[in-house]
Amino acid sequence: MNAWIRPNHPFIYQTLIAVLIILCFATLLFSIWKKIKPSPLVSEMLTRTYSWWGMSTIVALIVLLHPALGVTFLSIISLSAFRELSSMSKNIRAADRNIIIWCYLAIPVQFAWAYLQNFHGFITFIPVFMFIWIPIMLVMKGETQDIGKSMSVLPGELMLTVFSISHLAYMLTIPISPQLLAGGSGMVLYVLFLTEMNDVFQFCWGKVFGKHKIVPKVSPNKTWEGLIGGFITTSILGYALGFLTPFGKYMIWIVPAILSIAGFIGDVMVSAIKRDVGVKDTGNLIPGHGGLMDRIDSLLLTSVVFFHIYYALYHG
Amino acid sequence: MDKLRGTFLYVIYGMVIKFVLRWIVGIQAKNQPHWPESGPFIIVANHNSHLDTMAIMSMIPYGLIGITHPVAASDYFGKNKWQFYFSKNIINAILIKRKKDDPGQNPIELMSKFIDKGHGLIIFPEGSRGEPQVLQPFKKGIGILLEKYPNIPYIPVYLHGMGKILPKGEKLLVPFQATITWGNPSLVKATSADEITAEIEQQVLALSV
Numbered sequence: 386m387n388a389w390i391r392p393n394h395p396f397i398y399q400t401l402i403a404v405l406i407i408l409c410f411a412t413l414l415f416s417i418w419k420k421i422k423p424s425p426l427v428s429e430m431l432t433r434t435y436s437w438w439g440m441s442t443i444v445a446l447i448v449l450l451h452p453a454l455g456v457t458f459l460s461i462i463s464l465s466a467f468r469e470l471s472s473m474s475k476n477i478r479a480a481d482r483n484i485i486i487w488c489y490l491a492i493p494v495q496f497a498w499a500y501l502q503n504f505h506g507f508i509t510f511i512p513v514f515m516f517i518w519i520p521i522m523l524v525m526k527g528e529t530q531d532i533g534k535s536m537s538v539l540p541g542e543l544m545l546t547v548f549s550i551s552h553l554a555y556m557l558t559i560p561i562s563p564q565l566l567a568g569g570s571g572m573v574l575y576v577l578f579l580t581e582m583n584d585v586f587q588f589c590w591g592k593v594f595g596k597h598k599i600v601p602k603v604s605p606n607k608t609w610e611g612l613i614g615g616f617i618t619t620s621i622l623g624y625a626l627g628f629l630t631p632f633g634k635y636m637i638w639i640v641p642a643i644l645s646i647a648g649f650i651g652d653v654m655v656s657a658i659k660r661d662v663g664v665k666d667t668g669n670l671i672p673g674h675g676g677l678m679d680r681i682d683s684l685l686l687t688s689v690v691f692f693h694i695y696y697a698l699y700h701g
Numbered sequence: 702m703d704k705l706r707g708t709f710l711y712v713i714y715g716m717v718i719k720f721v722l723r724w725i726v727g728i729q730a731k732n733q734p735h736w737p738e739s740g741p742f743i744i745v746a747n748h749n750s751h752l753d754t755m756a757i758m759s760m761i762p763y764g765l766i767g768i769t770h771p772v773a774a775s776d777y778f779g780k781n782k783w784q785f786y787f788s789k790n791i792i793n794a795i796l797i798k799r800k801k802d803d804p805g806q807n808p809i810e811l812m813s814k815f816i817d818k819g820h821g822l823i824i825f826p827e828g829s830r831g832e833p834q835v836l837q838p839f840k841k842g843i844g845i846l847l848e849k850y851p852n853i854p855y856i857p858v859y860l861h862g863m864g865k866i867l868p869k870g871e872k873l874l875v876p877f878q879a880t881i882t883w884g885n886p887s888l889v890k891a892t893s894a895d896e897i898t899a900e901i902e903q904q905v906l907a908l909s910v
Contacts, residue, residue, distance in 0.1 A: 461724060464876075468727045472862075472878035482865075482875045489876060668878060669729065 391451055396567040396628050400574055401448070404441055408434070432673035440671070440680070444577050447557065448570045453500065455570070456554045460496040462677065464489065466546040469667045469678045470658070474542065476534040484522050484535070488543050491515050495547055499554035504700075507555055511548045516540045546678075549685040552692040553577075564631040564699065571629035572695065578626065579641060580687045583619040583648045590614025604656040612649055619645040631699055640694055647690045648683035655682035707767025710758075710793055714766060719759040726866060726876045728756050734856055734883040736761075740768050740821040742886060743855045745843060745901050747836055748825035749864035752874075754792065756881050757823055757858060770795045770815060771823040772808075795822070809845055816850055826901070830869040836906065844898035847889050854886035855901060859908035882908040 415431040447455040471477055471485060491511065498507035520536040553576065559569030567574075591611025599607045623641020632640055655678055659667060668676025722728045746753060754771045761769050775796035778788040788794040795815060797808035812822060824846075826839035847855065862879030884904060891897045 464725065465727070468876050468878060472727070472865075482871070483873060485875050486873060 391449070391570065393449060394561065394567040394571060397448060397571055397574060400571075400578065400626065400629060401445055404445075404578065408438055408441060411437070429673055436671045436673050440581075444574070448574050452558045452570070455557045455573075456496050456500045459550055459554045459557070460492055462681070463496070463547045463550040464492050465670070465677050466550065466681060467492070467542060469670075469676050470542045470546055471539075473659075473662050473664060473667060474538060475662055476531075476538040478528070478531060478535055480526065480528045481523070481535050481539065484519060484526065484539065487519060487522060488515075488539060488547075491543060492547050495551045496554050499551045500558055502555070502558055504555075507551070511540070511543055515543055519543075545685055549689050550681075552688045553684075556688075556692055556695075567629045572691070575623075575626055575629040576644070576688055576691045577684070579619060579623050579644055580648050580684050582622055583615050583645050583687075584652070584683055586618040587611040587615030587645075587649065590618070600653055603660060604653050607649070607653060615649075616642060616645045619648075631695070636694075636698070640691065643690060643694070644687045647686040651683040651686035655679070655685070703767050706793075707763065707765075710766045711763045713791070714755070714758040714761070715763060718755055722752075722756055722759055726752075726874070726879075728752075728863075728866075728879045728881060730760060731880055731882040733760070734885050736765060737854060737886055740765070740819045741816045741850070741853050742821045743816075743843070743847070743853060744769070744821065744823045744858055745855050745905060746823070746825055746858035747860055747905055748827045748830050749832075749860065750830060750867045750869070752863045752867045752879075753825065753830075753860050754823065756860060756863065756879075758793075760881070760883075765821060767793075768819065769793065769821040769823060772797055772812060772825075774799045774829075776800075799828070808842060809849070812846055813849065816846075816853065826898070830864070832864075832869075836902075839898050839902040841894055841898050843901055844894035844896070847897045847901070848892070848894045851889055851892075854888055856886045857884035857901065857904040857908055858882065859884075859905055861909065884908050 411434045412431075415427055415434055419427045419431055443458065447458050467488060471488070477485070495507070495510055498510055519539050523532055523535055523539075553573050556569045556572050556576070559565065559572070561568035565571070587607075588611065591606060591608045591614075594610040594614065595606075595608035597609045598605060599609055599612060620638060620641045623644065624637055627637040630637065630640070655667070659665070666675030667678035670677045671680055674680045744757060746757060754773075758766065758769070758771070771792060771794045773788060773792070773794040773796055775798050778792075778794060779785040779796045785796070788796060795811060797811055798806075815822060824843055826843040827837040828840045829837075831837045847853065859882040860879070861882070862877055865875075865877045866879055867874045884907075887904070889897050889900060891900045
């Protein structure tokens, strides 16, 4: 076997083939729909589907290639997410530019902890060390006007974008074991696939049956019907894909259900930030979807929640 | 020799710098222009940061980068021997004097020489980088040049957010979202130098929305 491609369990290939089939089906469906009855909505769905092809390719590369490459990919995704968030944040002062660079320097360190499977370094570096380092650097700079905002916003954004995504990197490097047949990459695939499908399910259920808004002031498109529909569908899908995870017969129902809720919370959290700043999208990196943060918003919480359930049950 | 130079510059700008600017620094391009097959042409852009030149150079196609020269101030970029060498060979720049009394050739004549050779120029008519996100009035040089060569296409470029990444007077580069917007090559409609300057300023500004 080539050193750069990891020996993967057949489960992973089966899941990736399932993704491929879904993408082919969606592309075909929207293409034909567009031919028969063109409308802006269908055109947008088609653009989004093309973007899904690109994103799925990146996910496949992360899962299939050597973990070092996957971790590097994830660190660049983290960096882009942090950049999007810090660029639009209105709570960061112009004087903070010399401090923001510490946040960027923290990214490779955090992903190195993850890659080296050093759990203590990984779990304390940002929430403890950076939460001290950034404020002390701000204090040393001496610009006290609005310093409280910068002290909390900078580490907070680091937490939201870098700490969360680095959980995927840590998972990616977990080796195959008797209870974890598909290895860490299987779990990464599970979280990514389930989170994104949960977004799609909630969107579809909401579009068809949506009536009762949950947080109309933050995200008017989020309805109880969408949330509950997504919750049930995601739970079933999560159960069906259970072979990628080590979870037993009860947890395999509970975990996807938790992921569904966590995904929703991440989504509305980023929506609230966007609303505060007054933008619709965080950028225009992904055609049809908006910025990177628009796409990975739900992943920011699901990756962390999933990882800690796994870690508590199997590493404690 | 020109081909070798073009390849060298393309590897630096079109590959290495392009990758860093795109994925680490976060500069996104909006609508690529329909590049002319060959020179001469003039790229006109607003100016807030040293990154402006880098961002423009990183997007020039392989066949044109060897013959494209940013026009820079000799009092700044030719301060000493090393900087002079660097500006000439790595930035591929043409160094012009900014003030009338400075020694050296008349800037318009110098630029005309390169246009006559069929080369492209990158001109920042604001003259200096100025305050971030503020467009200063364009200097008349671009008008005089295009009055002399009305048949040469100019390509307007609007850069947004570069002053946040690397402002004037700062050494530290901090990644932020920024955009580079390309307009299409067009010919000037006005005839006098002042009107041409105003027309180009308007075209660059029109890209900001």
